[in-house]
Amino acid sequence: MTGRTRLSWTDVRDEIRARILSRTYAPGDKLPRDEDIATELGCARTTVHRAMQDLSQIGLVERKRKGGTHVRTDPVTRATFDIPITRREVEQRGSKYDYQLISHAMEDSPMSVMTRFGIQQPAQMLHVRALHLADNRPYIFEDRWIDTRSTPGILDVDLKVESANEWLVRNKPYSRVDVRFYAMNAEGESARHLSTNVGSALLVIERTTWIGRDPITTVQAVAAPGYQLTALN
Amino acid sequence: MTGRTRLSWTDVRDEIRARILSRTYAPGDKLPRDEDIATELGCARTTVHRAMQDLSQIGLVERKRKGGTHVRTDPVTRATFDIPITRREVEQRGSKYDYQLISHAMEDSPMSVMTRFGIQQPAQMLHVRALHLADNRPYIFEDRWIDTRSTPGILDVDLKVESANEWLVRNKPYSRVDVRFYAMNAEGESARHLSTNVGSALLVIERTTWIGRDPITTVQAVAAPGYQLTALN
DNA sequence: GAGTGGTCTAGACCACCAG
DNA sequence: TGGTGGTCTAGACCACTCC
Structure with missing residues (x-):
């Protein structure tokens, strides 16, 4: 009767980000495999993937096949601008x-x-x-x-x-x-x-x-x- | 014997973008539903969704639940900068x-x-x-x-x-x-x-x-x- | 060679919002 | 309130790259 509602990918993203901010995963550290995180948090691997995609685009982590996912040591600040008419x-x-x-x-x-x-x-x-x-x-x-x-x-x-x-x-x-x-x-x-x-x-x-x-x-x-x-x- | 290999989401994205560039879908036009595009191109709806996600982030199209997908009339130029150490x-x-x-x-x-x-x-x-x-x-x-x-x-x-x-x-x-x-x-x-x-x-x-x-x-x-x-x- | 992320599929349900 | 995009799942296979 845990009654837990299903995890959304933003939940997963926020959880991972919180761990990075709190240095549970420190700069340079290797994160667990997507699948292990999925098991731990109780969601599908695809959901973890979606979360990681976001963190990767922001520039917080770096992902490589076989190499795994690492917290970036030199986090760049990434800024996006809209240049309208x-x-x-x-x-x-x-x-x-x-x-x-x-x-x-x-x-x-x-x-x-x-x-x-x-x-x-x-x-x-x-x-x-x-x-x-x-x-x-x-x-x-x-x-x-x-x-x-x-x-x-x-x-x-x-x-x-x-x-x-x-x-x-x-x-x-x-x-x-x-x-x-x-x-x-x-x-x-x-x-x-x-x-x-x-x-x-x-x-x-x-x-x-x-x-x-x-x-x-x-x-x-x-x-x-x-x-x-x-x-x- | 068409022998067509499976469509990747980038293929779908490029196809849609080509249609926009060639004004098959003109600015302001409503695009078909994801599902119809999926059927037409022969892939899963998820794949179309992934392609649209990209086009939407670039600022080429605008998506709304129920409202559908529209080609943006005033395409902004979106520029991203990395500001490193x-x-x-x-x-x-x-x-x-x-x-x-x-x-x-x-x-x-x-x-x-x-x-x-x-x-x-x-x-x-x-x-x-x-x-x-x-x-x-x-x-x-x-x-x-x-x-x-x-x-x-x-x-x-x-x-x-x-x-x-x-x-x-x-x-x-x-x-x-x-x-x-x-x-x-x-x-x-x-x-x-x-x-x-x-x-x-x-x-x-x-x-x-x-x-x-x-x-x-x-x-x-x-x-x-x-x-x-x-x-x- | 093998491990890890990347992607595709099919199906289901949800959430938002235009009509 | 119904249609459309958004998301989740489970499983499968692919592709890159480190060892």
């Missing part, structure tokens, strides 16, 4: 969103863009610069290059009305993406568009996407001063 | 790692630190400032506060030898972490320690950890100019 981001802050097209023209891709795409030869691409605003204040200044060979449809879009950002997201799924963050001093142009002083420290989100091996777009999104990226959870 | 990070770049303790003292936590921890009253905490070097050049300047109530052991550590970073990671697992990135202009002190000019744009990684509800540590890690954070994959 700018409009959505602004609206979710409860602010009014606006968008201004600054310029767009076909140009030869400069070296920096070729590097980001990993291509050797320059190509004619659509170069778009635009400003996103929140409550009438500059929010993000974006400098974007679009490969019109993989994305000819973009040429028919009225970029004064719809941002390239949104059109691409809705019409051009990507299969690979590279994301990086860094800091940059505002120079004349970004300072002017973001209404800040030359030299201000600005956070930059650089994103490049491909479909298969073909470049789609690369964008340098420069955020206004004070912008923070916060990890999920 | 600085020593490990430097060594993996193939550089020589060094560490210098700059100062450590018990002090009342300032307002900014109280905010990060979400506490109302100031407390005596250990304030540690240190520099991490790669190949004898400044790499990261860290300004850290440690709550000695949750972590008394830190007081016995010789911080000249072992960085607080490493000791904490090895001896004090956390149950919750907050991570954020932003840009900052170098002021007198960080400029001096990082051997750069006042005003340089620097990337800051701010990390705060708790065990249960108790604060452990909060650190502002200021990276030298040129530092980039790159997403996994």
Whole structure:
């Protein structure tokens, strides 16, 4: 008459994590086999597996076939960020969103863009610069290059009305993406568009996407001063 | 004699993703029930579920009980970063790692630190400032506060030898972490320690950890100019 | 070679929530 | 309240990799 309800995989995960936190399983230690843990806790091996999958993804343990499961000695901090469409981001802050097209023209891709795409030869691409605003204040200044060979449809879009950002997201799924963050001093142009002083420290989100091996777009999104990226959870 | 080998969940995932990329399932569309997809592709429902779990985590689809599975209309870009111990990070770049303790003292936590921890009253905490070097050049300047109530052991550590970073990671697992990135202009002190000019744009990684509800540590890690954070994959 | 995690299946029941 | 995703089980086989 124990009346114990069945264990869920989150229960198992929490139990294992508690043991790691309390150093019952210390860093570097080998954990029992999934099957033994299952027997001990009274559940199916699959359930332990599901729990371990989670702990492994978080970076708390490391699993290897035959090698078993070990508590990581150098637990990395793993942080996940959602980078939404700018409009959505602004609206979710409860602010009014606006968008201004600054310029767009076909140009030869400069070296920096070729590097980001990993291509050797320059190509004619659509170069778009635009400003996103929140409550009438500059929010993000974006400098974007679009490969019109993989994305000819973009040429028919009225970029004064719809941002390239949104059109691409809705019409051009990507299969690979590279994301990086860094800091940059505002120079004349970004300072002017973001209404800040030359030299201000600005956070930059650089994103490049491909479909298969073909470049789609690369964008340098420069955020206004004070912008923070916060990890999920 | 089809001789088809059994479908793995990655096969299923790739098939569904291909359909989304080719707009067989367009943004906003409702996908068939897991069971129907399983029947169509010839596998167990569990396998489809595993595939969907992955697509859902990537942010490609959205799943709801009873509501079914939908292709997301505003696909977010989801990026994951590993933030390792600085020593490990430097060594993996193939550089020589060094560490210098700059100062450590018990002090009342300032307002900014109280905010990060979400506490109302100031407390005596250990304030540690240190520099991490790669190949004898400044790499990261860290300004850290440690709550000695949750972590008394830190007081016995010789911080000249072992960085607080490493000791904490090895001896004090956390149950919750907050991570954020932003840009900052170098002021007198960080400029001096990082051997750069006042005003340089620097990337800051701010990390705060708790065990249960108790604060452990909060650190502002200021990276030298040129530092980039790159997403996994 | 053999031990361990990874996956697939088939079936059952549960939990949430849109209609 | 019924349909759909979420999970658990038990058993089987596979695949990697350490010994």
